[in-house]
Amino acid sequence: xxxxxxxxxxxxxxxxxxxxxxxxxxxxxxSPQTFFSTLQPGxxxxxxxxxxxxxxxxxxxxxxxxxxxxxxxxxISVAKVNxxxxxxxxxxxSEKDLIKAYLFRGNIPLREFPTDTLFDVDAIVAHVLFxxxxxxxxxxxxxxxxxxxxxxxxxxxxxxxxxxxAIGTPEHRAVMExxxxxxxxxxxxxxxxxxxxxSIGPEDIExxxxxxxxxxxxxxxxxxxxxxxxxxxxxxxxxxxxxKTMEAPLLTEVAGDPTQVSTVHLQLGLPLVFIVGQQATYxxxxxxxxxxAWRLLGxxxxxxxxxxxxxxxxxxxxNVIIRRAEEDTQVEFLALSHIDLIVxxxxxxxxxxxxxxxxxxxxxxxxxxxxxxxxxxxxxxxxQLPLELTLxxxxxxxxxxxxxxxxxxxxxxGWQAVSMAFLQSYIDVAIKLKGTSTMLLARVNCADxxxxxxxxxxxxxxxxxxxxxxxxxxxxxGMLGTEDLLKFIQLNRISCPVNIMSxxxxxxxxxxxxxxxxxxxxSMSVLGLFSPTMTRAKEEFTEAGSYLKGYxxxxxxxxxxxxxxxxxxxxxxxALLLARHKEGKIESIPLVNVHVHDIVQIITNASLETFPEIxxxxxxxYLRLQKPLLILFSDGGxxxxxxxxxxxxxxxxxxxxxxxxxxxLKKTPxxxxxxxxxxxxxxxLPLLVVVNLHSGGHVFAFPSDQAVTKxxxxxxxxxxxxxxxxxxxxxxxxxxxxxxxxxxxxSMMDAAASEHLARxxxxxxxxxxxxxxxxxxxxxxxxxxxxxxxTSKMKHSSRSSWLEEIxxxxxxxxxxxxxxxx
Numbered sequence: 001x002x003x004x005x006x007x008x009x010x011x012x013x014x015x016x017x018x019x020x021x022x023x024x025x026x027x028x029x030x031s032p033q034t035f036f037s038t039l040q041p042g043x044x045x046x047x048x049x050x051x052x053x054x055x056x057x058x059x060x061x062x063x064x065x066x067x068x069x070x071x072x073x074x075x076i077s078v079a080k081v082n083x084x085x086x087x088x089x090x091x092x093x094s095e096k097d098l099i100k101a102y103l104f105r106g107n108i109p110l111r112e113f114p115t116d117t118l119f120d121v122d123a124i125v126a127h128v129l130f131x132x133x134x135x136x137x138x139x140x141x142x143x144x145x146x147x148x149x150x151x152x153x154x155x156x157x158x159x160x161x162x163x164x165x166a167i168g169t170p171e172h173r174a175v176m177e178x179x180x181x182x183x184x185x186x187x188x189x190x191x192x193x194x195x196x197x198x199s200i201g202p203e204d205i206e207x208x209x210x211x212x213x214x215x216x217x218x219x220x221x222x223x224x225x226x227x228x229x230x231x232x233x234x235x236x237x238x239x240x241x242x243x244k245t246m247e248a249p250l251l252t253e254v255a256g257d258p259t260q261v262s263t264v265h266l267q268l269g270l271p272l273v274f275i276v277g278q279q280a281t282y283x284x285x286x287x288x289x290x291x292x293a294w295r296l297l298g299x300x301x302x303x304x305x306x307x308x309x310x311x312x313x314x315x316x317x318x319n320v321i322i323r324r325a326e327e328d329t330q331v332e333f334l335a336l337s338h339i340d341l342i343v344x345x346x347x348x349x350x351x352x353x354x355x356x357x358x359x360x361x362x363x364x365x366x367x368x369x370x371x372x373x374x375x376x377x378x379x380x381x382x383x384q385l386p387l388e389l390t391l392x393x394x395x396x397x398x399x400x401x402x403x404x405x406x407x408x409x410x411x412x413x414g415w416q417a418v419s420m421a422f423l424q425s426y427i428d429v430a431i432k433l434k435g436t437s438t439m440l441l442a443r444v445n446c447a448d449x450x451x452x453x454x455x456x457x458x459x460x461x462x463x464x465x466x467x468x469x470x471x472x473x474x475x476x477x478g479m480l481g482t483e484d485l486l487k488f489i490q491l492n493r494i495s496c497p498v499n500i501m502s503x504x505x506x507x508x509x510x511x512x513x514x515x516x517x518x519x520x521x522x523s524m525s526v527l528g529l530f531s532p533t534m535t536r537a538k539e540e541f542t543e544a545g546s547y548l549k550g551y552x553x554x555x556x557x558x559x560x561x562x563x564x565x566x567x568x569x570x571x572x573x574x575a576l577l578l579a580r581h582k583e584g585k586i587e588s589i590p591l592v593n594v595h596v597h598d599i600v601q602i603i604t605n606a607s608l609e610t611f612p613e614i615x616x617x618x619x620x621x622y623l624r625l626q627k628p629l630l631i632l633f634s635d636g637g638x639x640x641x642x643x644x645x646x647x648x649x650x651x652x653x654x655x656x657x658x659x660x661x662x663x664x665l666k667k668t669p670x671x672x673x674x675x676x677x678x679x680x681x682x683x684x685l686p687l688l689v690v691v692n693l694h695s696g697g698h699v700f701a702f703p704s705d706q707a708v709t710k711x712x713x714x715x716x717x718x719x720x721x722x723x724x725x726x727x728x729x730x731x732x733x734x735x736x737x738x739x740x741x742x743x744x745x746x747s748m749m750d751a752a753a754s755e756h757l758a759r760x761x762x763x764x765x766x767x768x769x770x771x772x773x774x775x776x777x778x779x780x781x782x783x784x785x786x787x788x789x790x791t792s793k794m795k796h797s798s799r800s801s802w803l804e805e806i807x808x809x810x811x812x813x814x815x816x817x818x819x820x821x822x
Contacts, residue, residue, distance in 0.1 A: 041106040060115050067124040073415040073447065074180060076128060103131055123168030129176035130167065136183030137176070140191050143199045150215060150225055153187055159213035159225070160243070161189040162234070163197040171208040171234040178239040200227070208234045212246045228297050241268045242298055251293045251302055255309040258321050259331055265301030266325050273346060274305040274321035276314060282306070288339065295343045322346065385423070389430035391442040398452050401442060402467040408489055410443040411453050412462040419462045428482040429489065439489060466492055474549065479617055487521040488550040497528065497545035497554035503564050506557050510579040510586055515553065519581050522553045524607050527577040529565055530558040537574045537591065544599035552607055578606050610650050611643065614661045615668050622659050628692040630655065632662040633671060635685040642686060642708050649710060658690065678729045690720060697731030
């Protein structure tokens with residue numbers, strides 16, 4: 001965020017004073033004396049005084065309550081102060097004073113607003129930002145004012161000039177939000193005078209407008225700044241896209257295949273126009289391309305492509321190539337004789353697409369966001385979260401809090417949709433743990449306290465970190481959901497691995513008695529058996545346990561009588577015992593010449609279910625096994641006879657060549673689209689299908705006229721192996737690409753995974769050794785805040801995603817199964 005906004009980001013208080021309408025804003029109630037004593041130099045405060053409830057004040061307070069969330073996104077907090085007390089304040093005086101809101105900086109009054117002007121959420125946000133951004137946004141009333149600003153900024157800065165019909169409208173708010181982001185880069189100018197707009201151009205003056213003035217490159221003061229009109233409606237997103245295109249190069253020269261070229265325009269969903277030229281007519285072709293670029297500025301990216309430098313074959317008569325941002329559209333090769341024809345062709349097709357899009361939206365008749373996460377947040381915007389269940393930390397309270405108690409801290413950004421969606425899950429975790437956990441749940445809004453987040457090596461949002469005394473912080477890298485985070489917190493209650501002290505304790509651990517309250521979070525417990533002299537092997541296992549901490553329960557036993565356990569479970573040391581609590585089974589696996597990587601792989605594979613229910617969340621875990629999927633599609637719960645048959649075959653190793661699983665269409669509705677992609681229509685259920693994503697993309701269906709028995713299933717699988725069955729579908733070997741380059745989240749995950757793999761594993765401290773460590777280093781605070789450099793920047797599909805070679809095939813495979821619905 002630009003530096004000039006730091007005073008606002010540091011903490012702006014938006015305080016309303018009312019006694020009766022206490023439900024409007026969930027914040028502490030202050031007295032006038034307390035409120036004025038909290039004012040700090042340089043901090044802005046908007047105060048509203050009221051003494052009695054009335055329909056008028058109730059409506060205002062309701063809108064203020066709705067505005068609290070977007071105001072928080074800009075570092076503006078909302079509180080309430082009881083104006084009716086024994087104390088006196090001149091702002092609580094006459095009835096005239098009670099219909100105004102007052103803006104202070106420190107204890108100095110800056111502005112007063114009649115409450116009638118703060119008539120809804122847009123008006124409140126627009127007025128507050130407008131008042132605080134008085135240096136970044138110049139308000140003008142005459143054409144002379146605009147000309148003076150334009151002349152003063154020639155050769156220095158560009159201008160974003162906007163006309164809105166009134167202050168406090170949604171368009172005014174959108175301009176203010178853009179100014180909040182871009183105000184130090186461009187000079188924003190605002191008017192509500194229609195005469196100023198009439199003097200600029202012939203455009204329809206009925207609607208709000210925004211122009212971009214190119215003044216920075218004008219060195220001759222007698223020359224006007226070039227003006228570009230934004231044709232889209234004034235929304236925050238449209239203004240952002242428009243300004244981004246203004247920042248992009250006017251014309252780019254390229255020499256590659258047009259289908260492979262990418263610019264910021266494609267990332268923003270705009271088309272690319274290639275002007276095809278040749279070296280012999282370079283100057284004329286470049287001039288033409290520049291003319292086209294100015295005509296299409298803000299609507300498309302324009303590139304000059306020289307035919308001489310291409311190895312790609314382009315039709316001889318083609319002089320214009322158009323590439324749309326949509327992945328499934330064909331590149332157009334055109335022969336157009338005039339610049340106007342190029343502009344007309346592009347604009348006419350764009351207008352048709354816009355009409356179709358809005359007609360589709362009108363038919364749906366629902367409020368739609370262009371991002372699924374943002375849509376979820378938008379739909380839940382009126383949901384009241386019990387934020388008081390988590391402690392909000394600031395720069396002043398952060399270190400003292402995490403030192404004083406074991407803490408889970410969510411670092412988020414109030415302006416980001418993913419953060420706000422995950423905040424709901426975080427609060428759900430707090431609700432489930434209320435009164436049962438010794439772990440403190442806290443949160444830091446990085447929009448308000450960026451210094452704290454920078455200090456804690458938080459570079460992406462949201463991030464959850466666990467702080468325990470004497471240990472380095474541990475970052476949560478699981479799925480962004482309530483159940484996964486709850487599992488991580490609960491399993492972190494014990495050390496990594498647990499130090500088992502006796503054979504009896506080991507048996508209680510394996511039987512699930514030692515930590516019976518954790519069985520619901522980890523259905524398998526792992527116990528490492530080592531003789532006291534196996535120092536290196538114990539270190540390797542301890543390091544592997546630290547990787548898996550919070551995801552599976554691990555224990556270690558290395559006392560003198562360890563041979564009693566190895567003899568009972570018929571395994572040579574060193575070894576792993578895997579206790580599967582649901583099945584009541586204990587398996588043994590010898591550890592011969594294995595290292596950390598191998599141990600993690602063994603435990604991760606062993607934790608997989610024999611016949612799992614496939615969901616969107618766990619699919620990547622099973623795809624990494626690189627086997628064909630034997631999927632039983634079911635419209636509800638699984639048939640018990642089918643389950644019994646498949647489990648019997650799996651446990652007898654008959655299904656080792658495939659990954660048996662089942663999919664509940666009611667729980668995972670995307671499965672319907674998968675089946676329709678395979679069969680054309682939804683087939684009768686239940687249905688067995690083999691999908692070979694890793695070799696040819698073949699899809700086979702079990703014969704519908706046969707019962708799913710042991711003999712029939714084995715015979716069918718043998719025919720598949722022998723190549724005697726024909727596939728019902730062959731999935732195309734296409735690459736899984738994001739809808740736009742800016743949405744390539746898997747590349748970000750890969751980068752984060754590489755860092756995660758490279759980082760040093762935090763040293764694991766046993767619970768029994770904690771008191772000794774405390775005595776040795778009573779004042780060592782560095783362990784609380786220090787963290788290795790490789791912080792995970794994006795949430796991973798599963799804990800095992802740190803294994804880079806395992807993650808690589810997931811991009812293609814996950815899309816092959818699920819994205820066929822489109």
